[in-house]
Amino acid sequence: MNLRRQDKPYLSATETRQVEKAVAGDRHAFEQLYRSHYDRIYALCWRMCGGDKALAEDMLQDAFVRAWNKLHLFKGDSKFATWLHRLTVNVILSDKRIRVKRLQREQELGDSVERTLIGERDVFAGLRKDLEAAIAGLPERARTVLVLYDIEGYRHAEIAEMTGMAVGSSKAQLHRARKLVREVLTGE
Amino acid sequence: MNETELNKLIESLPNRIRPQRDLWPGINSRLDSRQERPGTAVAAPAWRLPAMAAAVLLALTSGIFIGRGLDTPPAGQMSVLESVLAGTMENSELVYQAAFKELVPLDYSGMRLAGDDPASVRVSWDEMQKVETSLLTALREYPGNTFLNEKLMDLRSQQLQFVKRLVMLEQNNWRRA
Numbered sequence: 091m092n093l094r095r096q097d098k099p100y101l102s103a104t105e106t107r108q109v110e111k112a113v114a115g116d117r118h119a120f121e122q123l124y125r126s127h128y129d130r131i132y133a134l135c136w137r138m139c140g141g142d143k144a145l146a147e148d149m150l151q152d153a154f155v156r157a158w159n160k161l162h163l164f165k166g167d168s169k170f171a172t173w174l175h176r177l178t179v180n181v182i183l184s185d186k187r188i189r190v191k192r193l194q195r196e197q198e199l200g201d202s203v204e205r206t207l208i209g210e211r212d213v214f215a216g217l218r219k220d221l222e223a224a225i226a227g228l229p230e231r232a233r234t235v236l237v238l239y240d241i242e243g244y245r246h247a248e249i250a251e252m253t254g255m256a257v258g259s260s261k262a263q264l265h266r267a268r269k270l271v272r273e274v275l276t277g278e
Numbered sequence: 279m280n281e282t283e284l285n286k287l288i289e290s291l292p293n294r295i296r297p298q299r300d301l302w303p304g305i306n307s308r309l310d311s312r313q314e315r316p317g318t319a320v321a322a323p324a325w326r327l328p329a330m331a332a333a334v335l336l337a338l339t340s341g342i343f344i345g346r347g348l349d350t351p352p353a354g355q356m357s358v359l360e361s362v363l364a365g366t367m368e369n370s371e372l373v374y375q376a377a378f379k380e381l382v383p384l385d386y387s388g389m390r391l392a393g394d395d396p397a398s399v400r401v402s403w404d405e406m407q408k409v410e411t412s413l414l415t416a417l418r419e420y421p422g423n424t425f426l427n428e429k430l431m432d433l434r435s436q437q438l439q440f441v442k443r444l445v446m447l448e449q450n451n452w453r454r455a
Contacts, residue, residue, distance in 0.1 A: 117309055121306070128301065129296050130294050133293055143297070150301055151301055158309050217287055218290060221287055221291065222291070241293070268284060271284065276279050
């Protein structure tokens with residue numbers, strides 16, 4: 091996985107201990123892991139769910155519950171964040187509700203975007219809000235590829251593996267997604 | 279907007295967003311339903327019940343043998359084959375008793391038996407246990423009583439059906455889960 095937007099290059103000693111304790115059944119340690127990663131995971135869920143807050147919350151909870159159940163399989167070969175991230179993507183992609191949602195979605199994006207951790211005074215603030223709205227409005231497959239490739243830093247081969255589409259399709263969907271986003275942002 | 283500008287804008291998107299509410303309690307409540315370490319929580323009943331069914335099947339066989347065994351002539355008149363059979367019957371009954379003792383303290387409330395009230399399951403099993411105790415007591419006093427032997431065989435059959443049904447319910451429950 092491309093790490094350009096990942097958190098830490100290595101698992102910290104503290105996180106290693108937390109993972110070990112959580113594997114042994116320590117819920118408090120698992121909560122610490124949750125507190126360290128929930129906002130990144132929520133950002134992923136929120137975007138992948140097209141800005142649907144309730145669905146994103148469900149996805150996040152499902153992802154952490156699955157992480158708890160599968161934690162004994164985490165061997166520390168990768169960073170915990172990477173492992174958790176990948177697991178979350180799989181949870182989201184396997185949830186049919188997202189596909190249903192695309193047909194009936196009318197999003198409210200304003201509140202969530204305003205609660206991001208980056209200050210609102212920079213020059214991109216307004217454009218970012220428009221961009222989030224444009225991404226949320228993309229067709230499901232195009233949005234999935236754009237979020238995973240452009241925002242989360244996965245490679246096309248990884249996206250293809252996770253989504254079951256061909257590498258070429260992933261590239262085509264990205265091209266389509268970026269074209270649609272540009273059209274929305276420029277009002278074409 | 280060109281590609282470079284779009285890239286720049288996408289890179290400026292925050293990679294951390296806070297949900298409106300604390301989602302941990304919801305996660306924690308789902309973790310709390312587990313009593314043991316991840317991956318081991320409900321493994322025991324899955325293998326124990328089929329094992330119980332096998333034990334009861336064995337017991338059914340032994341019950342048949344016991345019924346006959348109680349009618350057997352004195353040891354001096356027994357053939358070698360009969361002696362071996364008698365030993366097998368005794369061992370089978372011991373296996374059944376051991377399995378039975380293990381099943382009794384099994385906590386049905388934790389077995390998620392859909393469509394069956396755990397309390398009624400326990401009562402049914404307890405009733406069968408009482409009947410068996412009475413029958414075995416009576417048979418010790420009247421080992422050659424055909425009626426008692428037949429009743430014991432019937433009971434063994436019922437116990438087997440009961441455990442089979444328990445296993446089926448548990449398997450159905452697992453599929454639904």
